[in-house]
Every structure is written in structure tokens, then in C-alpha cells.
Amino acid sequence: MTEVLDAFGVTGKIEPIGSGHIHKTFKISGQQNFVLQRVNKNVFTKPEIIATNNRVASLYLRNHHPEYLFPQTLLDKNGNDLYYDSEGFPWRLFSLIENSFTIDEVHSEEDAFAAAQGFGLLTKNLNGIDVSLFNESLERFHDLSWRYEQFENALSHAQPEVIQKAKGEIEAAHSFKHLVDEYQQLIASGQLILRITHNDTKVNNILFDSLTRKVICAIDLDTLMPGYFIYDLGDMVRTFVSPVNEEEKDVSKIQFRKNIYDALLKGYLAPMESILTSDEKKSIPFAGQMMTYIMALRMLADFLRGNTYYHITYPEQNLVRARNQFHLLELICKNCA
CATH class of the missing domain: 3.30.200.20 (Phosphorylase Kinase; domain 1)
Known part of the structure; x- marks a missing residue:
């Protein structure tokens, strides 16, 4: 040191x-x-x-x-x-940055609005920059098609006993395959504009002022790179709307808090609405669905591979995470149709 x-x-x-x-x-x-x-x-x-x-x-x-x-x-x-x-x-x-703090969970509409506005303002202020000047710090990070391929590859090489343990989650992964098709169609259509996005929009990547509780700035800019707005909005939906995170084993505690969803969407659109096209706005409901599905697939694939990527503290933790995210995905699909 x-x-x-x-x-x-x-x-x-x-x-x-x-x-x-x-x-x-x-x-x-x-x-x-x-x-x-x-x-x-x-x-x-x-x-x-x-x-x-x-x-x-x-x-x-x-x-x-x-x-x-x-x-x-x-x-x-x-x-x-x-x-x-x-x-x-x-x-x-x-x-x-003095007199600042972060939060790990969203407990209020005010915090949901403020954090989403903070992430939106970053992309809004970078609107007009030459995207070609940026490279991907993590290649194909939010490419749903690729993440689905990785899941199928992990499944094809998994041990029979591991597959048996994950039978329900594997069935869930296949049942939401239509989201991959929708993603591919959306990208191929050219309806989404490639922008510079944060790409890791958990609430603890927003810095708040200790005195005013207003947003100071977005932090953890490792994945600031070319992406689509659905990546940032979708990860906020995934990580804001439930009162419990992906580590929760009891899926009955997972909820879709509509008031939090409405607040984060309003906060994000405050700076972003003027630059999003009408075609982009049509994909707003899809954002939370695709980003929750992508994380469920990644966690399930890691379990099938033998837990080689995500840090775990017990053997079935990635399976629990995947089960959690598939349940949340069901709720998001019902509420964001």
C-alpha cells in the first residue's frame, strides 16, 4: 500500500x-x-x-x-x-466528496425518484457525445441473446444432479425465452438509439448529500459505455421495486411496489423524456423484464457451471438468487405489460 x-x-x-x-x-x-x-x-x-x-x-x-x-x-x-x-x-x-453518503435499499418514493433522476441526468448530459469514442469495458454485458446462449451452454455441460436441483428454474428460463426474441427484434429494428449509459444502476451507485439528501452525482463509472436506455431503466426496476434483494430465500417477501416503480419512472423521465424517441418510449415496459431475466439467467448459468463467477457463501446460493429473480420477473411482467 x-x-x-x-x-x-x-x-x-x-x-x-x-x-x-x-x-x-x-x-x-x-x-x-x-x-x-x-x-x-x-x-x-x-x-x-x-x-x-x-x-x-x-x-x-x-x-x-x-x-x-x-x-x-x-x-x-x-x-x-x-x-x-x-x-x-x-x-x-x-x-x-465530503458530506455524502450512499444507500443500499430504496425505502421511499423520494429516494427512488431522486436516484433515477440522477442516473437519467448522466445519460442526458452525455447526449450528443460521439459514442464511437467509447469502448465496452465489459463486452456484451447486457446482451440478452448472448446471456441466453451462455445459459444453454452451461445447461448442456451441467451434471445430472445439478440439473435436477435446478429443474424448476430451468423450466422458468425456457418459459421466458420469448423475451430474447423480443430483444432481438427490438435491436434489429433500430428503434433504440445507442447512447452512453451507466449500465449498473443500483441505488448504491448514487451519491446523496448528507445535509439535503439531494443527489450529488452517479458513481462507480466502470461500465460507463455504449448501451441502450432500457439497460439503465431496467436495472433500476429490477433493484428498486422489491423491498428485498436477490439474496432473499423466501419468495413470498418479494413484491412489486407500484408506488416505487411510478416514482423511479417519473424521476428517470424528468431529464430523459425530451431526448427519448417515441419508439424508445414504447419499450419502457420491456426494460425491467429484460434486465431481471438477464440476471436470472446469469445466476442460474453460474449455478449450473459450478459457481465459478459470483461469490457464494453456501452451495445453492446462485440457485436461490435465480429463483428469486424469476419470481420477481413474473411480478414485473404482470405489472409492466
Whole structure:
């Protein structure tokens, strides 16, 4: 750690912060406070793409929306966005945004509206940027067709006893296959405009002001890259509308809170409605369906493969997650037709 601090020319007390599972994040407290983060090179195999995407976005926003706060990395002593330590891990440094906090769950319409508005404003402010300047930091991240192929591939190689355990979830996966067809038709039609989207719109990726509870900015910009608005809106629907998350084993606790859905949709459209086309708006109900299905497929596929991607604390955790998400998907389909 001393090597990394020296590379950025900072000193101070070091303590771990955050609830994320991908990177290791630390607060550096001293004369000036910083956030230091070690990027998970096993997930993001080309971290320089993240740095380039963020740099391009930051420059555009500085020129076109100078009032908008966009967290940008500080450079090391050699002028680089990333510092690679002796083990090959990339590190990055941010100024700490004081008097701020994040939340892990949506409990009110006000928070749903504010968070959704925050994510929408990011995409709205980047409207007009040259999308070709960006690359995918995670290839085909929200490509439903590809995720379905991965599920089928995992199923074809799974052990018989594993398939038996997941019989109900496999049947659910096949029963929603029509969503893949709908996704393919939607992309092929050209009705959706490729934009720069956040692509990981969980509520804890919004920074709130400690005094006013207003949104300061969107954070965790690793997946800021080309995408469709249904990715951002859909992941908000998936993670906001139920009072319990994907770890909940008791599916009876999973609910579709219409008041939260209405609030998040209103919040997202506050900045986005003026730039979404009429064709795009027609796909709003599909957004939550496809993003919930994609996560159910990914979790189920990981269980069938032997739990090689998502961190687990017990053997059937990915199966529980998939079951949870398929139940939520049923509720979303009923309420977002």
C-alpha cells in the first residue's frame, strides 16, 4: 500500500470503505481526503478502457455541462490515470466528496425518484457525445441473446444432479425465452438509439448529500459505455421495486411496489423524456423484464457451471438468487405489460 500511496504522492490514515464486491476501496484521511481503489483485473481485464471512457466523458461534460459533477480520477506522479503495482493490479485515486453518503435499499418514493433522476441526468448530459469514442469495458454485458446462449451452454455441460436441483428454474428460463426474441427484434429494428449509459444502476451507485439528501452525482463509472436506455431503466426496476434483494430465500417477501416503480419512472423521465424517441418510449415496459431475466439467467448459468463467477457463501446460493429473480420477473411482467 505504501508503494501505491507514494505513486500518487499522498499520505494519510487508510481504512476500507464501501459495500462493493468487485473492487477493494479505501479512504485515505489526512490534510486532504481521498478514495483509493484497487481495480479487479480479473473482472475488468482491460482497465485502461475504463480510464479512457471516463476521460472522454469528463472532457465532454466539462465543455458542455461545467456545472455537472463527474468524479474523475486524479493522476499519479507520472501523469497516468492508473498506477499498476508490483503485482500488476491497477489502482486509481479520487478526491473524497465530503458530506455524502450512499444507500443500499430504496425505502421511499423520494429516494427512488431522486436516484433515477440522477442516473437519467448522466445519460442526458452525455447526449450528443460521439459514442464511437467509447469502448465496452465489459463486452456484451447486457446482451440478452448472448446471456441466453451462455445459459444453454452451461445447461448442456451441467451434471445430472445439478440439473435436477435446478429443474424448476430451468423450466422458468425456457418459459421466458420469448423475451430474447423480443430483444432481438427490438435491436434489429433500430428503434433504440445507442447512447452512453451507466449500465449498473443500483441505488448504491448514487451519491446523496448528507445535509439535503439531494443527489450529488452517479458513481462507480466502470461500465460507463455504449448501451441502450432500457439497460439503465431496467436495472433500476429490477433493484428498486422489491423491498428485498436477490439474496432473499423466501419468495413470498418479494413484491412489486407500484408506488416505487411510478416514482423511479417519473424521476428517470424528468431529464430523459425530451431526448427519448417515441419508439424508445414504447419499450419502457420491456426494460425491467429484460434486465431481471438477464440476471436470472446469469445466476442460474453460474449455478449450473459450478459457481465459478459470483461469490457464494453456501452451495445453492446462485440457485436461490435465480429463483428469486424469476419470481420477481413474473411480478414485473404482470405489472409492466
